[in-house]
Amino acid sequence: MRRNTGDHVLAAVPLAWLAVLFLVPLGFTLVYSFGTSGFGSVTLGFSLDNYAQALGPLYLQTFLRTLAFAVGTSIACLLFAYPVAYAIARRSGRFTVVAFALILVPYLASLLIRVMSWQILLAQGGPLERILRAVGLLRSPLTVLDSLPAVVIGTLAVYLPIAVIALTVVLDRIPPEVVEASQDLGARPSSTFWTVIVPLSRPGVATAALLTTVPMLGELVIPVLLGGNKGLFLAQAISTQYAQSQNYALGSAMVVLLVIAVGVIVALLVRLTRGFDAAGAERGAG
Amino acid sequence: MSTRTGVDSALLTRTVSRRAVLGAAALTPVAAFLAACSSTGSGSSATASAKLTGQLNIYTWPDYFSKDDLAAYAKKYGVTPKISTYTDSNTLFTKLNSAAGAGYDIVVPSSGWVKQIAGKGLLEELDLDRLNLKNLDQSLLNRNYDPHNKYTIPKDWGLLGVVYDPDATGGEIKTWQDFFDAGAKPAVSGRIRMTSAAEETVGPALWVQGKDWNTKNLDDIKGTEDFLTGFAKHVKTFSAFDANAMASGAIVLAQANQAYARNAILLNPKLKWVVPGPTSELWVDSFAIAKNAPDIERAYQFLRYQLTPTVQVNETVFLGYPASLKGLKDKLPSNVKESDLIFGGPDVDLDKLTSFVVDPETYPTFQDVQNKVQAAAGA
Numbered sequence: 001m002r003r004n005t006g007d008h009v010l011a012a013v014p015l016a017w018l019a020v021l022f023l024v025p026l027g028f029t030l031v032y033s034f035g036t037s038g039f040g041s042v043t044l045g046f047s048l049d050n051y052a053q054a055l056g057p058l059y060l061q062t063f064l065r066t067l068a069f070a071v072g073t074s075i076a077c078l079l080f081a082y083p084v085a086y087a088i089a090r091r092s093g094r095f096t097v098v099a100f101a102l103i104l105v106p107y108l109a110s111l112l113i114r115v116m117s118w119q120i121l122l123a124q125g126g127p128l129e130r131i132l133r134a135v136g137l138l139r140s141p142l143t144v145l146d147s148l149p150a151v152v153i154g155t156l157a158v159y160l161p162i163a164v165i166a167l168t169v170v171l172d173r174i175p176p177e178v179v180e181a182s183q184d185l186g187a188r189p190s191s192t193f194w195t196v197i198v199p200l201s202r203p204g205v206a207t208a209a210l211l212t213t214v215p216m217l218g219e220l221v222i223p224v225l226l227g228g229n230k231g232l233f234l235a236q237a238i239s240t241q242y243a244q245s246q247n248y249a250l251g252s253a254m255v256v257l258l259v260i261a262v263g264v265i266v267a268l269l270v271r272l273t274r275g276f277d278a279a280g281a282e283r284g285a286g
Numbered sequence: 287m288s289t290r291t292g293v294d295s296a297l298l299t300r301t302v303s304r305r306a307v308l309g310a311a312a313l314t315p316v317a318a319f320l321a322a323c324s325s326t327g328s329g330s331s332a333t334a335s336a337k338l339t340g341q342l343n344i345y346t347w348p349d350y351f352s353k354d355d356l357a358a359y360a361k362k363y364g365v366t367p368k369i370s371t372y373t374d375s376n377t378l379f380t381k382l383n384s385a386a387g388a389g390y391d392i393v394v395p396s397s398g399w400v401k402q403i404a405g406k407g408l409l410e411e412l413d414l415d416r417l418n419l420k421n422l423d424q425s426l427l428n429r430n431y432d433p434h435n436k437y438t439i440p441k442d443w444g445l446l447g448v449v450y451d452p453d454a455t456g457g458e459i460k461t462w463q464d465f466f467d468a469g470a471k472p473a474v475s476g477r478i479r480m481t482s483a484a485e486e487t488v489g490p491a492l493w494v495q496g497k498d499w500n501t502k503n504l505d506d507i508k509g510t511e512d513f514l515t516g517f518a519k520h521v522k523t524f525s526a527f528d529a530n531a532m533a534s535g536a537i538v539l540a541q542a543n544q545a546y547a548r549n550a551i552l553l554n555p556k557l558k559w560v561v562p563g564p565t566s567e568l569w570v571d572s573f574a575i576a577k578n579a580p581d582i583e584r585a586y587q588f589l590r591y592q593l594t595p596t597v598q599v600n601e602t603v604f605l606g607y608p609a610s611l612k613g614l615k616d617k618l619p620s621n622v623k624e625s626d627l628i629f630g631g632p633d634v635d636l637d638k639l640t641s642f643v644v645d646p647e648t649y650p651t652f653q654d655v656q657n658k659v660q661a662a663a664g665a
Contacts, residue, residue: 038646039402039646039649040379040380040383040406058654058657058658058661061661062661123530123531123534123536124531124534124535124536125534125535125536141534141535141536143476143536145536146522146523146525148664224525225525227664228521228522228523228524228525228663228664229482229523229524229525229660230518230521230522230523230524230660230663230664231660231661231663231664231665232657232660232661232664236660237657240653240656240657241653243374243376243377243380244376244484244649244653244656245649245650245653246376246379246380246646246649246650247650
C-alpha cells in the first residue's frame with residue numbers, strides 16, 4: 001500500500017509537468033480555435049469559421065504537400081538509415097560505441113548550425129560545386145540551394161541519426177539464435193534477412209518513422225534556410241497566422257487539425273509496434 | 287522557447303538584424319543570423335526594477351546601438367542601459383501587448399507598427415519640448431504613421447530598393463515595372479530574391495498600377511494576386527538577403543534595403559542599386575517611450591543623448607543606416623566606403639517615398655497574397 005502511494009507521487013510529478021507545460025497550452029489553443037480573432041486578440045465563443053478557413057483550398061493543399069513531404073522524406077530517411085543501423089547492430093563488433101559516437105556527435109550540434117552548414121555546402125560556388133566540378137560531374141553552376149531537393153537533402157541529414165538509433169536498438173535486440181536457426185534450416189542470407197530480420201525489426205521501423213515523420217510535419221527552419229522560403233509548408237502557414245496576421249484563432253484551428261493528423265499517424269504506427277514486446281520477450285526467454 | 291520563437295521570427299522577416307556592419311563585406315547571413323539568435327537568447331529578460339538598480343531598460347532590434355555610445359552614456363550618467371532584443375516588429379507588438387511587456391523604458395518600433403502599438407495605449411505621448419528636433423532631417427518628421435510625432439521620433443531609416451547585375455538584366459532598372467519585366471527575362475528568371483514581408487511584395491505590384499499601398503480597398507490588394515503568383519515562378523528565394531549569393535551570381539536581381547545592397551556592392555562592384563519609381567518604401571525605426579516606463583526622466587535623458595550630433599554620426603557609422611540628423615552625409619568620416627549608399631544613393635527624395643502603416647483590416651489580406659505567392663513559387 002505504502003509502495004503504491006510512493007509510485008503515485010512519483011508518477012504525479014511528470015504528469016503535473018506535462019499537464020502544465022503541454023495540456024494547458026493545448027487547451028488554450030483548442031478554446032481559441034473556436035473563437036473570433038481580432039488583431040492580436042481573440043474573442044471567445046463557438047464558431048467553426050476558423051476550421052472552414054483552415055480547410056480551405058490553400059491550407060488544405062499546404063497540409064497535403066507537407067504530409068507528402070514528411071512521409072516521402074521519412075521513407076527515404078529509413079532507406080538510408082536501415083543499412084547503417086544493420087551494420088552497427090550486427091557487424092560493428094567492438095566498434096559499436098565508436099560507430100554510435102560517429103552518428104551522435106553531429107546530432108549534438110545545434111539544428112541551426114547543421115542546417116546552415118548545408119547552406120554553405122550547397123551554395124552556388126560553394127564546396128560541393130567545386131568538388132563536383134573537380135571530378136567532372138558538373139559543368140554548369142550548382143543551383144540546388146533554395147529548392148525542394150535542397151530541403152530534402154537537409155532534412156535527411158538532420159533526421160538520419162534519429163532513425164539510425166531507433167533502428168539499431170531494435171536490430172540489436174533480435175536474438176542471434178533466431179538468425180542461426182534460420183541458417184540451420186537452410187535459408188540463404190538474403191532469405192534470412194527478408195523473412196526473419198526485416199519482420200522482427202518492424203517496431204524499429206515504426207519508431208523511426210514516428211520520430212522522423214512527426215517533427216517533419218512541423219519543420220520550419222529547413223524550408224526557410226535551404227528552400228528559399230518557397231512552396232508553403234504547414235509550419236510556415238501557422239507561424240504566419242500567429243506572427244504576421246495576428247490571427248491567433250485561425251492559427252489555433254490549424255494547430256488543432258495538425259495535432260489530430262499527428263494523432264492519426266501515431267495510432268497507425270503504434271499498431272505496427274505491437275511486435276516490440278514479443279521480440280524482447282523471446283530474447284529474455286532465450 | 288524564447289530563443290526558438292526568436293529564431294523562427296527571424297527566419298520569416300525581411301531583416302535578420304537591422305544592423306549592417308560598415309565595410310562588412312564578409313558579413314554573411316549566417317553570421318548575422320547567429321548574432322540575432324544569440325542576442326535574442328541572452329537578452330529576453332528585462333526587469334521592472336530600473337529605479338532600484340539605476341538601469342534603463344531598452345527593448346530593440348539586435349545590435350542596434352553602438353556599444354561605444356552606450357558605454358559613453360553609462361560613463362556620463364552613471365547608468366548602464368540594459369538591452370533586450372526582438373527580431374521583428376510583430377514580436378515587439380505581441381510582447382508589449384502582454385504582461386511580459388512591462389518594465390521597458392525605451393522601445394524602437396518600426397514605422398509600420400507605430401499606429402498599432404500606440405493605438406493599444408502601449409506608448410507614452412512624447413513631450414516634444416523636452417527634445418530638440420530642430421537638428422533633425424525635417425523630411426523624417428510628421429509622417430503618416432505618426433502625425434506630429436505624438437509618440438515617436440526617428441532613430442534611423444531605410445529604403446526598399448533593388449540591387450541588380452546590369453549584364454543579366456540587359457539594361458537599367460528605373461521603375462518597379464522594369465523590375466518585373468527584367469525578372470521575366472531568361473537570364474534573370476530563377477535568380478531573383480524578393481522579401482518575405484507581404485507589403486514589400488504586394489506594394490510594388492500596387493505602385494505599378496499607380497495605387498497606394500495604404501489602400502483600404504481589399505479588392506486592390508487581392509487584385510495583385512494573379513499577377514504576383516504568375517511572377518512567383520521567377521523567384522529563387524524569399525529568405526534573408528545574402529550578399530554572397532549576389533557576389534557569386536546565384537542571385538542577379540534582388541529587393542533589398544540600402545545597407546544590404548551596400549554590402550553586396552562592396553563584394554561585387556559591378557552590381558547596381560536603385561530605388562525604383564514611381565515610389566518605394568521609406569521605413570523609419572523610431573524611438574518611443576513605453577507606457578508606464580519605470581523611469582521616464584531617464585528615458586528622456588537617453589533620447590536627448592542619442593540626438594546629439596556626435597552620437598548620431600557614430601550610430602550611422604556603426605549601423606550602416608542613417609540616423610536622423612540634418613546634413614548627416616557631410617559629417618561622416620571620410621574613410622567610410624560607399625557612404626552615398628548609406629543614404630540610398632545621391633538621387634533619393636524622401637518626400638517622394640511612402641511608409642507602410644499596418645492596418646488590421648487589410649494586413650491579413652496582404653499576408654494571404656504573400657502566402658499564395660510563396661506557395662506558387664515552390665509549386
